[in-house]
Amino acid sequence: MPAPETDRRRAAVLGSPIGHSLSPVLHRAAYAGLGLDGWTYDRFDVDEAALPGFFEKLGPEWAGLSLTMPLKRAVIPLLDEISATASSVDAVNTVVLTEDGRKVGDNTDIPGMVAALREHGVEKVETAAILGAGATASSALAALTRICTGEVAVYVRSRARADEMRAWAERLDADVRVEDWADAAGALRAPLVVATTPAGATDALAASVPEMPATLFDVLYDPWPTALAARWSAYGGAVVGGLDLLLHQAVLQVEQMTGRSPVPLGAMRTAGERALAG
Structure with missing residues (x-):
């Protein structure tokens, strides 16, 4: 359990680089909505x-x-305990300091992805595709094990990445088929496509969006929309963005750190959108 509000009033996001992080905007908006005037959140x-x-x-x-990167794995040896969710992907994005001084790690990215999809009406899919095979892809695969009843196709650029995703599939007990990035246009017909690649990596795929696309979850939020997300939306497909993910994982962090619920998602979304627009 988190410590009482009167004893614990500081929180922050750590990483390098960190100047771009929207987390302070989101968490401060949550604190304001919850009436936690004495709480601060820095970077x-x-x-x-x-x-x-x-x-x-x-x-x-x-x-x-x-x-955030590059600390999600480096922090693990410094913790007293990590959750099963964090352990499943060897990645911690949340540390809660308990009343007795213990440091407990969790991963809110995975349930945050599930919550973001649920908010857009995606509860279950028969198959899915992941574009990319980095650290975010492993979290996406873990999230898909909760909502995808069938095979997940993962599109990668190298044999090393292919081997990594096969290892994650075995660890997560996921039904995965690894495909070459050259065939990534074929992924766009899946009921759910999760793009986990850096900015610009999927731009060339925009021209291959089918006329009736299903759901795209693009984890980027700046720049937004990506070329792929813009074309997807123009063709009438549902689009879940990186801000949705950032919001839902932050909601879970605020709940854990403050012990308060419900957390004001709407106020956090408004603050995040204003910050991005600015």
Whole structure:
């Protein structure tokens, strides 16, 4: 359980680089909506080498931390406990400091993906496709094990990435077929397509969007929309964006760090959209 509100009033996001992070905007909006006037949420540029030192300085005023790259795996040895969800993908994006001083890690990206899809009406799919095979792809695969009843096709650029995804499939007990990136246009006919690639990587696929696409989940939020998302939407397909993911994983973080629920998703979304527009 998180510590009482009167004792724990600080939280922050750590990573490197970190200046682009929307997390402070979202968490501060949540605190305002919850009436937690004394709570603060900051950002700190911390790399893997500096992480242990940062943890050593955490005092009793700290409620929790959000972690982004490159810290999601580096933090694990510094924790007292991690959840089964985080353990399943060796990635922690949330640390809660408990009343007795323990540091507990979790992964809210995975349930956040599921919640974002559910908000857009996607509860179950028979098959799905993942574009890319990096760290986000493993979390996407873990999320799909909760909603996809059949095979997941993963499109990768190299044999090494293919081997990594096969290993994740075995670990997560997922039904996965690995395909070459050159055939990625074929992925766009799946009931659910999850794009986990960096900005620009899927731009060339926009020309291959079918006339009646189903659902695209593109994890990017800046720049937005991506060329693929814009074409998908123009053809009438449902689009779930990176801001949706960021919001839903942040809601879960706020719940864990503050012990408060429900968290004001609408206020957080408005704050995030304004920040991106600015």
